[in-house]
Amino acid sequence: METPMMYYIVISLVMFFAGVYGFMTRKNMLMMLISIELMLNAVDINFAVFNRFLFPGQMEGMIFSIFAIAIAAAETAIAIAIIINIYRHIRNIDADNLDDMKY
């Protein structure tokens, strides 16, 4: 375990902001979803890393990561169901086109 904590954190940082970048620039909803997954993953890493390096005797961070993964799975399932449904309706999954219900 010689690798310092900061190294891990830098990785997750890059990953997170890659997700942010993707979320901001892409229109395709699936791509947005992928970006979200990236961000979630980066956060999960952080939880695990902080747990491991700062509070090695406990496991709250890890458990949290596990729950986060489970919930991410659920969220993805719903999101994809919605996206497919939208695709059936408008043959397109660009976020910009979804403005029928806006004020």
Place this chain on the structure above:
Amino acid sequence: MELLPLAQQVIFYLLAAVIVICSILAVTTRRILRAATYLLFTLLATAGIYFMLDYTFLGSVQIAVYAGGILVLFVFSILLTSHPGEETEKSSKTKRILGLIAAIAGIVTCGYALFTYPWSSTAVGEAQSIQQIGHALIGMEKFQYLLPFEAVSVLLLACIIGAIMIARKR
């Protein structure tokens, strides 16, 4: 997992390189299927990180749920909603530059904050065993998580039903 420090170093750098490169590629490529593939690599490398942290259970969950479950969903949905080889439309240049600036600014700010923060302890101890994790997940005492566990199970059930309801053909 007892590895030589050097080997550990090498593996870490390798994983780090895969994560950084693949996550950037995942959000920049214009072919959506490729993006999913890069995401897969990122997720797998993340699992590798977990293994390196001695969180083997977390790593296996990562692989099983993310790489195995979610990604398959992605791939299916991509195949359902787009044609192979089709490229998504290009987003505008200003938007991309702005996004890039914002992302870099974010990295710099957060990085600065993280690097200047005086981390208190970096003591490294033993990681918990899967048995302990199992007890923690279904125990009802302090630092044990039966209730969230059950809540998540209900959530997942709800999600399954919800997803079916939403996506089914009428």
Place this chain on the structure above:
Amino acid sequence: MNFLSLFVLIPILMMAGLAIARNMKEIRTVAVTFSALQLGLAIYTVFKYLSERIAGNTEEMLFQASMMWYEPLNIHYSVGVDGISIVMILLTAIIVFAGVFASWKIEPLSKEFFLWLTLLSIGVYGFFISIDLFTMFMFYEVALIPMYLLIGVWGSGKKNYSAMKLTLMLMGGSALLMLGILGIYYHSAPEGQPLTMNILEIANNNAIPHDWQYFLFPLTFVGFGILGAMFPFHTWSPDGHASAPTAVSMLHAGVLMKLGGYGCFRVAIYLMPFAAQELSWIFLILTGISVVYGAFSACVQTDLKYINAYSSVSHCGLVLFAILMLNNTAMTGAVMQMLSHGLMTALFFALIGMIYGRTHTRDIREMGGLMQIMPFLSVCYVIAGLASLGLPGLSGFVAEMTIFVGSFQHTDTFHRVFTIVACCSIVITAVYILRVVGKLLYGAVQDEHHRQLTDATWWERLSAVTLIICVAAIGCFPGWISNLISNSLNAIVERLS
């Protein structure tokens, strides 16, 4: 179980009955049965109250009962009545009864209409029987909310605007009120004793510091004053009444506006006598303006309902005006004016609704000579008009004279001069009432199509006659009701001085 709670329970049962009613006939049966039941109960309460009093019960409020509702804030569901609430309950029961007949043919969604109307009456009854500030406030809100739907769905004209305006303004009033009630609550008891929401206890403790009274009195008075159509917060009234369906106008002008007067009296003045005496002059000016201003405005309106709404502003202004005089006679007059105005304005709105239902216009310029076409309705309208302008033998006269004589007994010249100003309204009232009667009922038939119209049906007759009988009964035999009120007021007035 205290029998006063039946006033809340019977409407709830009525709602249940309405919910299972399947067709118009059953809905009507349920509505008539239960409203008659309420009327019966109200009359029974009056008799029971009187017999208790004769038996020598001198408690301030009779038939008290209390039930802990929410412990941390010491909120109780407590009920009790004195002569004033009794009168108001009676008024409500009469108007609900008449209102059911006035909305005999309401369409569409008749079941829902009656449901909401009943909910409204629950709020009103609950308000009058409560002696706990919070419960009172809750019932107040219950009475206000259905109004929005009743006007918005079953109304006419620019109903959305009116419903929204009415609800928002009254809600604004409630916001002030909520503040006031909380303020009262936190000063309800002397240092070290448990705080209370019970009105009687607060009044007995008399612990609200004077500087707080200066702050809380205007809040509560204005809060209730908005509902009592006090100038310059009266503008919801013309639009609201104009758009509301018949029974709702009746209930709203007849009863709901009385919540304002009753609340001003029961909460603002009763609990904060010091500020009431010190600040009464400000509100006296405002209500004095209401009285004259409403009457003048009514003179040039052309929509029947607007005329009545402004007339209500004038008459309800008189209620608040008299309350502020803080003496027994004037306050008795105020309560009688509430009763009288409630009955006659309900009668007015019922008749306007019936006329509108036939001619499909409320513009007095487009109608005329209705006396030849629908004599019954026209005669009733004349009677209502005469009651409104204070003809002896009808209720308006008794109430107004009690107010004027009472107000004039005030020792302060300022108050007496203002009384004279308020007196002037009786002339202006005559002007606008006779103007309407002359244009609408007399003269030649304006629109030849109107000749085919029919006179009142039996249910309309019943509705109008019920109200007229009450108006005339009070006008001819005011003694007992005036004694009933003024006996209850004695204790309160003593506390004021």
Place this chain on the structure above:
Amino acid sequence: MEYTIFILLLPLAMFLLLGLLDTKLKPRVAGILGTLGMTVCTALAYYTAYLFFTQSRVDGVYPSHTPVNYEWLRFTEHLHIDLGIYLDPISVMMLVVITTVSLMVHIYSLGYMHGEKGFQRYYAFLSLFSMSMLGLVVATNIFQMYIFWELVGVSSYLLIGFYYTKPAAIAASKKAFIVTRFADLGFLIGILILSFFTKTFDFATLTANPSAIITESAGMTFMGCSVASWALALIFMGGAGKSAMFPLHIWLPDAMEGPTPVSALIHAATMVVAGVYLVARLFPVYCVTPEVLDLITTVGAITALYAAIVACVQTDIKRVLAFSTISQIAFMIVALGVASDTDLHAGLGYMASMFHLFTHAMFKALLFLGAGAIIHAVHSNEMSEMGGLRKYMPITHITFLIACLAIAGIPPFSGFFSKDEILTAVMHKSTFWGIWMTIVAGLTAFYMFRLYFRIFWWKETDCSHHTPHEAPLTMTLPLIFLAVVTCVAGFIPFGELVSVNGQPYHIHLDMSVATTSIIVAVCAILLATWMYLKENNKPGNIEKATSVLHRAAYRRFYIDEIYLFITHKIIFNLICRPIAWFDRHIIDGTMDMFANVTQCVSARIKGLQSGSVQGYVWLILIGSLLVATITICCCL
């Protein structure tokens, strides 16, 4: 005397019966029922009068009675409205007058209103009016009087507007009600002030201690006059409104739009004298404020002259009679104004006023009923449509002539005696007003005979298309009865029954005054005969010679126009409309402004809640970066 309550209850019962059954009764049945009720009432009133005036005097005074008194509404410890019956000489006298005239009108209407739509309603209103008027005169306290005062106002309103399809009638009824209502406002305020200081409404208490108002309100003044004077002047304002005193007289001429018998009953004999009765009732109180009595005299005198001048040029016979009524009531008012209660002789005016009230009620009712018969025959109110009717309507002619002689003050008809007493009283107080009133008396004789000649002489009608005919028996019978009363009423020893302090007063004629007034009256009659006996163009010439004056008098000196200007132009356009506008635009506008501002602001900021997730991420990122940067900068 408890039975007197039935004098009130019987007409009330009739009103309710006829009013509620309305068209379910046959017209004839309704009419006969109403008349029968009134007959019983009249009998009771006569019986009461008989009992009252035959009882033995106590200290030379007929003791007054309060057979019924019931507390109706209690205000404060001292103030309460009672409903009761108070019998004293003037109220008993009024009972007789009202029931007599009312009965005559009931009978007369059977013929006059025959076949009218709403015949039952008419009788119901007549009963209502009789009840209210009787209640007014027997009132035990001033508030009871006010109650019935309002009720007679309403019955008058309803009866004037009886022909509710006629625009003129509607306007007239509205005008009558509003003008009197305005006057009643003064009455009400007067009552409030009076009762505030004296702590009572009761007439007996008020008159027993008339100076209470002065002592209680000592030192309080308003605009230079004491509060007591204000109170009494305001109460008089109420009386002036009801009795059509200048400048509140404008409603009475228009009130002639009602059916003629109604004009006879309400607007000639009974209701319009309520003001006189009110002042008489409170006379001891008025005596403590001589300045108010002077005001009353002045108002009365001005009204008398004004109305007499206007009456000379009117062409509508009912209008002439209306102005004549105003003028005659003004006589009574003046008589009251010049009286005082110091001793019997100074109180002559009081007695004279009551006497004139009595005789005037009879002969003016007769005149109106006669006019009704004429209108019934020629179907017009205009003099130009009439002339030479004496041949066709002999009974009407004779009775009308008797009434004219009575009002002109020719002995031995009743008007002579009462008017002579008034003139004597006025002359006694002030020569100026005495001469003034004598001139008015001359004018009275002139315009009455102008009316008489224009109707019955002037020209011979061409009877080609329509022959006027004498009225049916139901109408002539009341005429004859009233004519008989008019002939003999002057010989009633009125002063023995009614006087200022109740002591018997023996009427004696002041020969100088009597002679003067007779000479003036005869001259005026001769002038009228010269001008109007035969159709000629003398009146036309005079009219041309004085065209401005004539026009002004014909238009009643433009008082109505002034009123119209004030009410329509000033009150409606300068008060009501601006207030309505202010309400709609300023007050409502402010409320709407709150709503609009809220709406505008929310419309602006709702763009932020766009639903575009990417936009949100931008905002979140920028926001969090800002927060982070600021935090970092702060930590540095």
